[in-house]
Amino acid sequence: MKPIRTFNVVPSLPGPLEGLRRLAYNLRWSWNHDTIELFRRLDRELWEEVGHNPVLLLGRIDQARLEAAAADAGFLAHLERALADLERYLSGELTWFTRAGGRRQGTLVAYFSAEFGLTESISVFAGGLGILAGDHLKSASDLGVPLVGVGLLYQQGYFRQYLNEAGWQQERYEDNDFHTLPLTLERGPDGKPLAVEVAYPGRAVRAQVWRVQIGRVPLYLLDANLEVNRPEDRDLTDQLYGGDPEMRLKQEILLGVGGYRALEALGLNPNPPVYHLNEGHAAFVALERIRRLMRSEDLSFAEAREAASAGLVFTTHTPVPAGHDHFPPELLGRYLGEYARELGLSLEGLLALGRKNPADGRETFGMTTLALKLAAHSNGVSRLHGQVTRRTWRELWPGVPEEEIPIGHVTNGVHFQSWISLEMNQLYERYLGPSWREEPADRALWQGVYSIPDEELWRTHERRRERLVAFTRRRLQGQLSRRGASEAELEAARGVLDPEALTIGFARRFTGYKRATLILSDPQRLARLLNDPAHPVQLIFAGKAHPRDEEGKRLVQRVAELARQPAFARRLVFLEDYDMAVARALVQGADVWLNTPRRPLEASGTSGMKAMANGALNLSTLDGWWDEAWQGADPDEPIGWAIGRGEDYPDPALQDRLEAEALYGLLEQDVVPAFYERPGGLPRRWLARMKASIATLAPRYNTHRVVREYTQRCYLVGAERFRALAETGWGRARALAAWKERLQAAWPQVRVEAVKADLEGDLRVGQALDVWAWVSLGPLTPEEVRVEVYLGRLDPGGELAQAGATAMRPVEAKGPGRHLFQAEAVPCQMSGLHGLTVRVLPQHPDLPVPFLPGLIAWAGPESVAQQTSG
Template sequence: MKKLPKVAYFCMEYGLDPKFKIYSGGLGILAGDILKAAKDLNFPMVGIGIKWKQGYVDQYISEDGKVVDTYREYNYDFLEDTGITVDVEIKQRKYTLKVWKVEKFNNVPLYLLDADVVGNENRLITSQLYGWFAEERVAQEIILGVGGIRALRKLGIDVDVYHFNDNHPVFAGIELIREKMEKGMNFNEALEATREEIVFTTHTPVPAGNEVHSHRLLEYIGAYLNLDYWQMKRLGGDPFSMTVAALRMSRISNGVAQLHKETANNMWKNVEGASKIIGITNGVHNGTWQDKRIVKAFNEGKSLLEVHNELKKELIEFVEKKEGIRLDAEKLLIGFARRAAPYKRSNLIFYDEEIIGPYLKSGKIQIIFAGKAHPNDYEGKNIISDIVKMTQKYPNSVVFLQNYDMEIGAMLTRGCDVWLNNPRRPQEASGTSGMKAAMNGVLNCSILDGWWPEACIHGVNGWQFGDGFGVDDFQTLEELDEHDAKALYKVLLEEIVPTYYNNKKKWEEMMRKSIETTQERFSAARMLKEYYDLMYIKRKP
C-alpha cells in the first residue's frame, strides 16, 4: 500500500471532551471528531491549535431574563509539556509561545500554542477564544498560523499537506511563502510551491463568518511577515479577505455538504486564481456521539423505543437537575440546540402563537432549547431572551438549557424525540448536530439545507419542510420566514404529532431507518477517508 501523506490540521478550536474548554461550537466539534477518526483509522495526522486559558464564553440567564457573559480560567493537568517554545512577532515585539501536546481523548497528537509565558507583553492573547476585537483576533491568528508552522519545524514533524479548517489559519500560508522566499524563490515561485502543500475547508456562507481586515491593521500587528502590500493584496485583495487568501493559497478546497459546495462556488466565483471547491460532506465521530445502548439494540434487532425511552428519561432528569423543570416522558419532546445566530432562527417555531400556543399549553409538544450567542452579537442575545420569555409563558413545556456545551449536546441528540433545524436556506453549511441525532434514532425535522438534502427520505427516516425554498426565492426575509413557519406547522401538526401519539410502530420503523441511513454515511471516518482520497493524495491531472 502506498504511504499516506502526513497531514497537519490547523484549526482555531477543538471539541474533544466537555472538560476541555478549547471549543465554541460546530467548527471545533468537527475538528475534534476528525482527530479521533484519524486515530481510529491510524492515519498520519497531527492537529495544530491554541491553548485557550479561559475557553469560550460561559453564558447564563440573569433573573430578569438577560444573557450574561462570564469567563473563568481553566487548568488542565493532562497536557504534556513538549519542552519546546517558538517565537513570533506581534506589533514588532517578540512573543514566546509554549507548545503543549494532548493525546488523552483517543485522538492523534494535538499541539497547542500558548502565549501565557513570562516576558510576553500581553499574556492574555490566548485567553479567550473569539474574544475581544480585530486586533486581538489577528494576533491570535498569527499565533495559530505562524506559530503553528514554526512549532512543526521545531518538533521535527515533516508535513506533506497543511489543512486549513476555515480561514483562521491563513497566516500559516504566508509563513510558508516567507520561508521559500528566504531560500531564494521569488514571490510567484513561492506561492506556486505553497499552493501544492495547502488544502482548505470553507465553512459558513454567512458574510460575518468570512473575516476581512484592513491592510493597515495586518501590517501593524505583524501579519505581513516579509511580504509587501502588493503581494498581500494579490493574495487577499484590499481589504484583505481571509477566505479569498485561503482559496488562492490552496491547491484544492471543499465545502462541507453538497449543497454548500454549490453555494460556496457561487459565492466565490469571481475570485481570480482560486482553487477548485469540491464537496465533502461533514461527518461525526460515532464513538463519541452515538449511544452504545442504541447501537446494540439496532445491531441485535431489538426494540429501539425501549432504549430510546431510557435515554429520554435520562435527559429529563438531566434537565430537572440543571433547570429545576420536570418534563413529561410520555409527551413529544423536540430538541433545538445551536449557536444563536439570526439566520438559524431559533425562535421560528413561535412564529404564530395562535397555532403553536395550545400545544405548548397542554404539554402535547415540549421543546428544549440550548445555544450561545457570540459575546458581541446582540441580535443573537435578543433571540435567546425571546426564548427565555417563552419558557416563562409555558414553564412546563419550554426549557432553555444554559451554557450550551458538548455534554448538553450529547444528552439532547440522544434523548429528544425530534431534532428541529430551520435555518434560512442555503445559509447552513452543514449542521452536524442533526447527524448525531439521526444516528441515535432521533428523527430530524429540518429545512432542506446543509447535510439534510443528502439524507432525507421524507416520512421514512425523518421529515423535511419548506420544500427547498430559500433566501433567493422571496423579496424579503419576512416572506421567507412566514412561508417556512407555515410549512413547519403543517409537517409538525399533520405528520409528526399524529405519528408520535397514534402510530408508535411507524415511529420505531423510522428510528431504525434513521440509524441505518446515517451511521456510516455521515460518520467522521467516511469524511476523513474522502479527505485523503479527494484532497490530501495528489492525483495526476
C-alpha cells in the same frame, strides 16, 4: 503575592492504579464507554462535579477511595481490561490507512484550526466548527491516518453562559488550569519547555507548546501566557474569538506562523507535508510554508508558492459574510510589512493575495480569499454549501462558469462513538456486530438496523428520553438555584417535562439566520400543541449567542420569557451554558431534532446527524446537510420531515411566515399523530422512520467517511504532487512557476478567431456534430492549452445551462501562432434549444485544475461570422 518558584503537584496513585494516569492522558477514553465507566466507579458524584475530567478527578479524589480501589479485585480487573484495550488500539498496525495503500512515512497531515471541541472539560472551542475539528481528529486516529492537529490553548476559552432575571444572556469567563487537564507540556532536549517565537511590531512573542493526545493523533496547542511576554501579548491566547480586529489578527498570526514553527521545533515537518486549513483563521500557515521553502530550498516566491500550494487543503465552513475575517490594509501593513519583505513581496503584493480585486487599494485583506488563492484543493461542507461558496467567490475566477469554479464539497459528518449513547451502542453491537465501530461508512452493515425488534428499539429510546428529562430537571434546578429562586420554583422545576411525551430538541448557536424562534411565531397555536392532554409535546432549547450578537441575545431572551409563562412552564425549557454534555444529553434523548435555518445560510449543521445516529428524526428546512440527505433518500421510506421544498424567498418576512405555517402543519398533521399512533402499544410508523433514517443516513454522515474522503481526494494526492514538484532539486516547481509567468505574459494574445460547426437544421437526441475552431495562441504551443467545445441547453435568459465540455485536438498550423482545432462527434444528449461556444484554457501536467484566475478565453459573437477555412 508572587511566588519565587513554581512547581506542579501530581496525584499520588497507589502502584496498582498507576495505569489510570495513562488512561486519563489519552483522550480515547472520551469515546470509550468502558473507560468512562472505570473513572465513574471511583466516585460518580465527583466525576460529574469535575466536568468529566479524569485528571482533575484523580487530583481531587479522597486518598482513601484510591486505596480501596487498589485493593478491589473487580476494579483492578476493569483497569487491566481498559489498559489492554488502549494498547491494542494504539499498536494496531493494520488500520484503514495502511489497507488503503497509504504510506505513513512522508505523508504527515497537519490540521490547523482556531478551535477544537474534544470534551466538555477542555474549553478551547465555541461551537460547530470546533466540534467538527475534534471529531475529525478522532476519526483520523481510528483510521490510522498520520495526522497532527495544531491550534491555540486559551486561558479562558469560550464564555460560560447564564441568564439574568430578565432572561438576558450574561457571559462569565473562567480560567483553565492547564495542570489539571489532560495536557502535557512539550519540552526540548534540555528539558526546558519547548517554545517558538513570532515577530510582532517592535518585539518577539514567545509561545510554549502543549500536547493533547487523542488516540493515535497528537494535538499541539500554543500558549502565549508567559511572563517573558508583554501583558497585552499574554492575552493573545486568553479568549477564543474575543477582542477587536487587531487581537484577531494577532491570534491568527500566532496560529499560522507560530503553529508552523511549533511543528518544526517538534521535528514534525518532514517532506512532503500536507496542511489542512480548517477555515480561514489558519491561512497564514500557507505564507509561512512559502517563506520557509524560499529559505531552505533557495526558491523564489513564485516557485515556493507552487510547491506549498500542492499540499494545501482549505475547508470553508460558512456562507455568512460575518464568518470570514477581513483586516484593514493599514493594520496588516503594521503587523506584516516586514514579513512581506521576507517573502520578497511589496506590501501591496501581499495585500493582493487577500483581495478579490487586487487593483482595489481600499479593499480589506480577507483570510478566506488568501486561502482560496493559495490552496490546491478548496471545499465547502455540504453539496448546497459548495454551490453557495462557488457563487460567493466567483469573482476570483472571472469567466469560469459557476459550476466549474474549483471549489468542491466534502459533506461533514460526526464521530459516532463520541455521540451515541451507551444503550444504542450496545444495541448496534448486538444487531450489527462489533465492526460497526470500525466501519461506520459500510452501507450493507447498517441494513442490520432493520433486524432490531421494534420493542427493543423503542424501549432503548424511551430510556434515553427518560434520562434526558431527568438531566433537564437537574440542570434547570441548578440554573434557578444560582439565580436565588424560591423553594416553590425549585419544586416546580422538579416536575417539568413528561418522560413519556414527544420531545423536540433545538440546540445550536443563537443567531438570526438559524431562526430559533420560528416555532414560537404563533404562541397560542404552540400552546395548544404542547398542552394537548392526549398528545402532549415538549420543547428543550439550548444555545449561546455571540457576546456581540444583540439579535442572537434577543432570541435567547424570547425563548426564556416564553418558558416562564404559565402556558409553557411545564412544556418548554431553556438550558443555559450549552456545552458538549448538554449536547450529548439532548441528541441521545430527543424524539425529534428541529432545525430551522434560513436557506441557504446553513453551511452544514451536524447536530442533526448526532441525533439521527441515536434514533431521533430530523424536522428541518432543506438547508445544509439535510438538503442532500432528504433529496437522496427513498421517498417510499421516509427518514424524517422537510419544512418546505427548498424554495428561495426574496422577502425574509414572507419566508418566515410561510415556513412557520409549514412547521406547525407538519407537527399537527404528521409528526404528533405518528408518534402517538400505537397499534399493539408501539408507534410502528414512527419506528419504521427511525430505522429508515439510521440505515439510510448513518453510513454517510460520519467523520470516518469524511476523513477517508479527504485522505483519498486531498491528502494523498497533495502529498504525491508535492513529491513530484520537489524532484530534481525542485526542478518541476521552478519549471511550473516559469511557465505560469510566461503564460501570464502571452495570454492577452490568446483568442478564438473563428468557429464552424456542421449544423444543418435540427438535430435528434443522440446525434453528434463536428466542430472546428481557428485559434490564435501567440507564442504558446497547442500543447500548452486545452481548447474545448462548450455545449448545452439554453436557459430562458439565453445562457448556456447544463453544459459540458469536449476537448478539441490540434489538426493543422495556420501560420505563426495560429492553429486549427477540431472536435469530432460531439454528442447532443438532451432535447430542447441548445447552444455551443469554444474556449481556451491553460494546460500543464503539474496544474491541479485547469482554471487559473483570469486565464480563460471564450469565442465571441464575431467568431461565428468568420467561418472560413483560412
